Amino acid sequence: MVTVALLRVDADASPSALLAAAGSLAAAGVAGVGFLDAADLGTDLGATESSLLATAAALELEGVGVVGTQSGLYGFPYHSARRFATLDHLSGGYAGWLVRTTSSGPESLGHAWRSTGDRAAELGRCSEHLEISYRLWDSWEDGAQWPDKETGDFKDDSRIHSIDYVSEAFQVAGPLDVPPSPQRRPVILVGVSTVAEAAALGPWTDVAVVTPGPDGSAPLVVAAREAGASLVLLRVDDPADPASAATLAAAAGADGVAPVLSVEAALTWSDVASAPAGGTFAERLGLATFEHGSRTA
Amino acid sequence: MSLIHLSLNLSEYGRHSGAWRHPAADVTAIPNLAAYVHAVQWAEKGFFDQAFLADSPVHAPGRTSVTGTRVDPLEMASRLMAVTDHIGVIATLSTSYNEPFDVARRAASVASLSGGRLGVNYVASTGAAIARNFNRSDQLPHDQRYARAHEFLEVVTRLWAGAPTVDAPGTPISHHGRFFDVEGVLDVQRPPLGRPVIIQAGSSPDGRDQAARWADAIYAGGSSLEAGQEYYADIKKRTADYGRDPESVKVMLGLAPFLAPTDEEGEQLKTLLDDFHAKGADTIGHLSGLLEIDLKAYDAEGPLPFDDLPEVKAASVSQAGLFARMAREGDLTISQTAYLSYVGGLANMQFVESGTAERVADTMQEWFEAGTCDGYSLVAPNIGHTIESFVTGVVPILQERGLARTSYESTSLAGHFGLSELDDRASAWAVA
Numbered sequence: 001m002v003t004v005a006l007l008r009v010d011a012d013a014s015p016s017a018l019l020a021a022a023g024s025l026a027a028a029g030v031a032g033v034g035f036l037d038a039a040d041l042g043t044d045l046g047a048t049e050s051s052l053l054a055t056a057a058a059l060e061l062e063g064v065g066v067v068g069t070q071s072g073l074y075g076f077p078y079h080s081a082r083r084f085a086t087l088d089h090l091s092g093g094y095a096g097w098l099v100r101t102t103s104s105g106p107e108s109l110g111h112a113w114r115s116t117g118d119r120a121a122e123l124g125r126c127s128e129h130l131e132i133s134y135r136l137w138d139s140w141e142d143g144a145q146w147p148d149k150e151t152g153d154f155k156d157d158s159r160i161h162s163i164d165y166v167s168e169a170f171q172v173a174g175p176l177d178v179p180p181s182p183q184r185r186p187v188i189l190v191g192v193s194t195v196a197e198a199a200a201l202g203p204w205t206d207v208a209v210v211t212p213g214p215d216g217s218a219p220l221v222v223a224a225r226e227a228g229a230s231l232v233l234l235r236v237d238d239p240a241d242p243a244s245a246a247t248l249a250a251a252a253g254a255d256g257v258a259p260v261l262s263v264e265a266a267l268t269w270s271d272v273a274s275a276p277a278g279g280t281f282a283e284r285l286g287l288a289t290f291e292h293g294s295r296t297a
Numbered sequence: 298m299s300l301i302h303l304s305l306n307l308s309e310y311g312r313h314s315g316a317w318r319h320p321a322a323d324v325t326a327i328p329n330l331a332a333y334v335h336a337v338q339w340a341e342k343g344f345f346d347q348a349f350l351a352d353s354p355v356h357a358p359g360r361t362s363v364t365g366t367r368v369d370p371l372e373m374a375s376r377l378m379a380v381t382d383h384i385g386v387i388a389t390l391s392t393s394y395n396e397p398f399d400v401a402r403r404a405a406s407v408a409s410l411s412g413g414r415l416g417v418n419y420v421a422s423t424g425a426a427i428a429r430n431f432n433r434s435d436q437l438p439h440d441q442r443y444a445r446a447h448e449f450l451e452v453v454t455r456l457w458a459g460a461p462t463v464d465a466p467g468t469p470i471s472h473h474g475r476f477f478d479v480e481g482v483l484d485v486q487r488p489p490l491g492r493p494v495i496i497q498a499g500s501s502p503d504g505r506d507q508a509a510r511w512a513d514a515i516y517a518g519g520s521s522l523e524a525g526q527e528y529y530a531d532i533k534k535r536t537a538d539y540g541r542d543p544e545s546v547k548v549m550l551g552l553a554p555f556l557a558p559t560d561e562e563g564e565q566l567k568t569l570l571d572d573f574h575a576k577g578a579d580t581i582g583h584l585s586g587l588l589e590i591d592l593k594a595y596d597a598e599g600p601l602p603f604d605d606l607p608e609v610k611a612a613s614v615s616q617a618g619l620f621a622r623m624a625r626e627g628d629l630t631i632s633q634t635a636y637l638s639y640v641g642g643l644a645n646m647q648f649v650e651s652g653t654a655e656r657v658a659d660t661m662q663e664w665f666e667a668g669t670c671d672g673y674s675l676v677a678p679n680i681g682h683t684i685e686s687f688v689t690g691v692v693p694i695l696q697e698r699g700l701a702r703t704s705y706e707s708t709s710l711a712g713h714f715g716l717s718e719l720d721d722r723a724s725a726w727a728v729a
Contacts, residue, residue, distance in 0.1 A: 013485070015410045037485070045485070048405075048409050048485055049402050049405075052372065053410065055379075057675065058376065059376075076355060076395075076430075078394075079399075083367045083372055086373065088369075090330060090373065092539075105484065107484075109479070109480040110399075110479050110480070110481060127362070152318065152576060157360065171429070172429075175356045177367040185333060274363060
């Protein structure tokens with residue numbers, strides 16, 4: 001049973017306590033640790049934003065996936081692709097991006113784009129944001145980087161391509177300026193609470209994190225898998241212990257569990273039966289290696 | 298006596314375009330995190346105020362590396378903060394291709410995670426290529442880029458000023474301007490000292506004005522002592538004109554030292570790096586481009602065809618004149634002139650000093666005491682070598698002369714600048 005623990009970044013959580021909790025979860029045997037900030041939790045205030053905390057935690061989480069969140073609705077896809085490629089480089093191949101798809105909270109009034117409330121349109125925008133990110137990660141062919149001190153060739157621009165993405169919502173030329181990262185791209189995790197979400201974002205989803213809906217979680221687990229998710233985790237808020245979380249996930253037919261934990265609760269977790277060690281986050285999750293163009297071809 | 302403030306311009310190999318081909322440069326990992334960590338930890342050993350991460354979010358075409366591999370600067374800053382305790386880190390962010398809410402939220406987070414060690418260098422990015430990565434087909438005109446930068450700073454500083462803490466709810470803002478509509482309040486903690494330090498670089502009148510209004514520190518380039526004095530006096534005056542204490546803005550002058558045990562070896566290091574840069578490069582093609590004539594039709598070992606040189610119309614007109622004059626006066630061949638034009642085209646190297654630690658320290662003291670700067674931004678030619686030689690060689694001399702600190706007295710970047718608090722900067726520039 002794969003476990004990716006999600007830590008709550010509460011308002012009064014100190015950076016050192018968050019890092020200690022993350023380190024403790026890593027020692028307990030989880031495959032990855034993510035951070036849910038105020039925008040993810042729907043609260044008014046958190047200590048910090050998620051993805052930069054994830055970067056700071058990469059040192060504590062050696063050999064364990066480090067998952068940051070960021071909206072797939074607000075902001076620029078070029079920045080998203082750059083940030084998570086950077087996190088993958090800085091963590092040595094253990095980066096994950098948990099994509100936020102909500103249009104509520106402070107960020108919804110802070111950015112240029114505003115939702116009309118049409119969920120299908122939101123999911124379409126998010127899908128585009130992810131497609132552009134994937135195309136940017138694929139903008140460097142394998143072997144485009146070849147530093148040769150003798151000849152003076154540092155990279156081969158004939159193997160680095162523009163993406164020239166144009167739609168009503170986005171115009172992104174590329175290529176990405178960050179070279180391919182150790183996993184080639186971060187692991188993409190997407191929260192799923194409806195069949196529509198699973199279907200719209202499935203083509204870009206490595207790991208679906210299912211939140212049970214009115215009909216329970218089993219139909220969502222099936223929908224996420226059918227839509228293209230390689231792995232399906234069940235989100236369980238504040239489980240009593242690793243065993244009870246795993247039992248719920250197994251009952252839902254999921255491949256693993258994503259327990260949402262406070263800093264205090266995280267410190268009590270131990271002996272999590274999780275995936276074996278691996279050289280990348282994808283390996284720890286049991287995912288196939290990310291090949292160039294694997295989801296954009 | 299006041300102390301010389303020190304900043305290190307971070308890169309993987311160094312700012313010199315030939316640095317990556319030096320045997321000491323490690324190109325087995327790209328980007329090379331270990332090289333960044335090595336440099337920033339050495340700077341901390343030398344009690345530097347800060348280390349600086351430049352940025353421009355666009356691919357730089359070309360077969361050779363110029364400044365190393367790009368990464369997201371806030372992510373890198375967050376990672377470098379995790380392996381240091383005192384030194385500040387400056388991340389460069391574009392005001393043209395970011396949203397102020399996102400920048401305020403992310404920068405506040407790194408400032409909190411580092412205990413107040415973050416600075417943000419705001420740039421009004423230029424160029425159509427960057428614009429095309431961010432939903433535009435071309436950049437905004439110059440005056441609009443600066444107007445946007447000003448409004449951007451207004452929004453981020455107001456968001457920080459209104460950010461909540463554990464004990465007090467935030468104060469929502471309602472900003473409706475020419476470029477941005479932002480309402481509400483941040484959902485992350487108000488950062489230590491209220492906000493990250495604000496850095497600017499700019500030499501145009503608009504850039505100077507923006508810096509005097511907003512910046513806590515400025516990166517400057519100076520080619521001569523007189524030009525440096527003029528810039529320094531102008532910035533301090535403009536700062537005072539905005540009702541600010543001129544001491545509250547630090548001017549950091551770029552310095553590129555080629556350090557070696559003897560002056561002669563310093564010159565040799567520079568030549569070595571220049572050779573690495575030029576080796577195998579089409580230098581005659583480069584000079585042909587500058588002079589707007591195909592020099593390959595002529596004997597490379599003969600003189601420039603002075604009678605055939607066209608009148609250059611492009612932006613490179615002053616460079617073209619310079620190299621033609623150097624060739625005539627120095628009696629140089631085409632290939633010699635081409636080499637000089639290629640290795641001499643290292644932009645932004647600021648002023649260069651080669652030689653012993655004593656010589657570099659003397660120059661730093663002279664320019665500092667002549668009123669050109671409050672400190673120096675070390676633009677390291679080859680970074681691992683430069684920072685180690687600087688910290689083991691130059692810093693002790695400056696310390697002995699009472700010009701550099703001998704220990705950290707603060708753990709925040711503002712503290713390193715001698716500021717016990719930062720004004721919120723927002724209130725002075727509230728929307729008129």
